[in-house]
Amino acid sequence: MIRVELPPHLRGLARISGEVELDIQGPVTQRSVLDALEASFPMLRGAIRDHVTQKRRPFLRFFACGEDLSHQQPDTPLPDEVASGREPLLIVGAIAGG
Amino acid sequence: MSEVRVLVGTRKGAFILTSEGKRARWDVSGPHFPGWEIYHLKGSTVDPNRIYASQSSGWFGQIIQRSSDGGKTWETPGGEAMPAPGAPPQGQSNKFVYDSSPPTGKPLTTHQWYDGTQHPWEFKRVWHLEPSLTDPDTVYAGVEDAALFRTTDGAHTWHELAGLRGHGTGPQWQPGAGGLCLHTIIQDPSNPGRIFIAISAAGAFRTDDAGITWRPINRGLRSPYIPDPAAEIGHCVHHMAMHPSRPNVLFMQKHWDVLRSDNAGELWQEVSGNLPTDFGFAIDVHAHEPETVYVVPIKSDSEHFTPDGKLRVYRSRSGGNEWEALTKGLPQADCYVNVLRDAMSVDSLDKCGVYFGTTGGQVYASPDAGDTWAPIVRDLPAVLSVEVQTLQ
Numbered sequence: 052m053i054r055v056e057l058p059p060h061l062r063g064l065a066r067i068s069g070e071v072e073l074d075i076q077g078p079v080t081q082r083s084v085l086d087a088l089e090a091s092f093p094m095l096r097g098a099i100r101d102h103v104t105q106k107r108r109p110f111l112r113f114f115a116c117g118e119d120l121s122h123q124q125p126d127t128p129l130p131d132e133v134a135s136g137r138e139p140l141l142i143v144g145a146i147a148g149g
Numbered sequence: 150m151s152e153v154r155v156l157v158g159t160r161k162g163a164f165i166l167t168s169e170g171k172r173a174r175w176d177v178s179g180p181h182f183p184g185w186e187i188y189h190l191k192g193s194t195v196d197p198n199r200i201y202a203s204q205s206s207g208w209f210g211q212i213i214q215r216s217s218d219g220g221k222t223w224e225t226p227g228g229e230a231m232p233a234p235g236a237p238p239q240g241q242s243n244k245f246v247y248d249s250s251p252p253t254g255k256p257l258t259t260h261q262w263y264d265g266t267q268h269p270w271e272f273k274r275v276w277h278l279e280p281s282l283t284d285p286d287t288v289y290a291g292v293e294d295a296a297l298f299r300t301t302d303g304a305h306t307w308h309e310l311a312g313l314r315g316h317g318t319g320p321q322w323q324p325g326a327g328g329l330c331l332h333t334i335i336q337d338p339s340n341p342g343r344i345f346i347a348i349s350a351a352g353a354f355r356t357d358d359a360g361i362t363w364r365p366i367n368r369g370l371r372s373p374y375i376p377d378p379a380a381e382i383g384h385c386v387h388h389m390a391m392h393p394s395r396p397n398v399l400f401m402q403k404h405w406d407v408l409r410s411d412n413a414g415e416l417w418q419e420v421s422g423n424l425p426t427d428f429g430f431a432i433d434v435h436a437h438e439p440e441t442v443y444v445v446p447i448k449s450d451s452e453h454f455t456p457d458g459k460l461r462v463y464r465s466r467s468g469g470n471e472w473e474a475l476t477k478g479l480p481q482a483d484c485y486v487n488v489l490r491d492a493m494s495v496d497s498l499d500k501c502g503v504y505f506g507t508t509g510g511q512v513y514a515s516p517d518a519g520d521t522w523a524p525i526v527r528d529l530p531a532v533l534s535v536e537v538q539t540l541q
Contacts, residue, residue: 058208059184060184060185060206060208060209061209063182063183063184064209064212064225092228093225093227093228093241094212094225094227094228094243096241096243096244097210097211097241097243097244098209098210098212098243099209101210102241102243102244102246103246108208108209108210110207110208111208111209144208144209145208
């Protein structure tokens with residue numbers, strides 16, 4: 052079970068509270084986690100990754116286990132702690148603006 | 150029993166204000182979508198309980214929300230639960246992709262940037278949603294970077310009417326201070342094929358074939374701050390308004406100047422007359438008097454607030470040129486707010502109600518066509534848009 056923590060705006064958009072739990076078959080990567088997340092919550096499509104380019108939106112970052120994973124390739128395996136569910140993947144909005 | 154519903158978009162959410170026909174007591178609902186910018190909400194005239202909202206964020210992009218019960222509950226079309234595990238979404242309501250398909254012409258890839266160089270077209274947000282006059286599932290969306298999109302399936306999917314960007318002058322369009330935005334969409338109720346739009350800073354355009362082909366309608370506009378003041382393209386039109394009974398008469402608030410056209414935009418003439426300043430954003434027309442027009446003069450393009458610390462709506466009962474200040478109930482000292490282009494609207498009761506919202510978070514209502522005013526709410530986030538529904 053993969054755990055994902057969304058920023059408050061996206062929790063509101065998806066109408067959830069707390070962490071999201073996802074079942075993922077195969078390698079656990081940014082791409083596979085986001086694919087599973089968007090399949091469960093289609094209203095998030097385009098809100099984390101650009102619709103066309105599938106690139107991370109500029110003011111969002113991905114963190115786990117105290118590390119910034121934002122610039123890793125989408126198919127790079129996420130840390131074992133995330134893959135095993137011991138740690139969540141954090142999707143964080145940049146602290147900027149008002 | 151009549152009822153009025155005022156749809157308010159703000160920097161940090163949407164609010165819905167409702168009142169009985171006397172417009173004396175108001176209920177306030179919201180914030181809906183707290184923390185998100187709501188550039189615009191508008192209801193269908195065919196089905197007033199169908200309301201569309203443009204929800205956006207610099208972080209998370211564009212979302213389209215839809216209500217089918219007058220704003221009590223909302224959904225993201227296409228965001229429904231999957232029909233089967235792993236199946237693709239049924240719709241993608243927040244997906245606005247510029248048309249680059251060969252059958253629809255020659256899609257443009259660049260427009261003029263602030264420094265005069267060419268810049269790629271990049272979708273940023275939906276500024277204005279205009280539901281069709283005949284079908285609650287059909288809606289037009291004016292977006293930044295400027296283009297016109299349409300849905301015919303209740304906002305599940307959106308498709309660009311690419312003839313506008315592709316009509317030939319696109320490389321000359323350049324952003325105004327707020328971006329290169331298509332902010333005004335007016336449908337001609339007597340001619341289904343005719344739509345007027347306006348873009349900052351390109352100007353006004355008209356289609357007579359339901360969006361397939363377009364042409365600029367800017368003759369008569371003069372903008373001394375651009376290289377050719379009478380150019381066909383490049384005017385910073387802020388907003389336009391039309392009375393449905395006289396669809397060939399258009400009123401315009403340009404960056405500077407208030408103008409009118411009596412021939413569907415073929416030629417414009419200035420009607421600023423005795424206004425204290427003719428810079429401004431909002432403009433609207435009385436529901437029952439096609440020659441009664443409202444504007445809110447703003448001091449200048451470098452000082453986006455009301456002149457002399459006074460919040461004054463100006464009304465012309467003669468279609469322009471002769472204007473009277475409407476001040477009763479509005480602050481007349483130390484008031485420095487702005488009223489944005491989509492933040493004024495009218496109801497269709499008798500007497501006509503006039504409404505506007507400010508960047509200071511107030512929404513004012515006049516139940517008597519502007520003679521007197523009172524705030525409905527005083528402390529909302531900065532108001533981006535105000536639309537009014539008159540419910541019978």
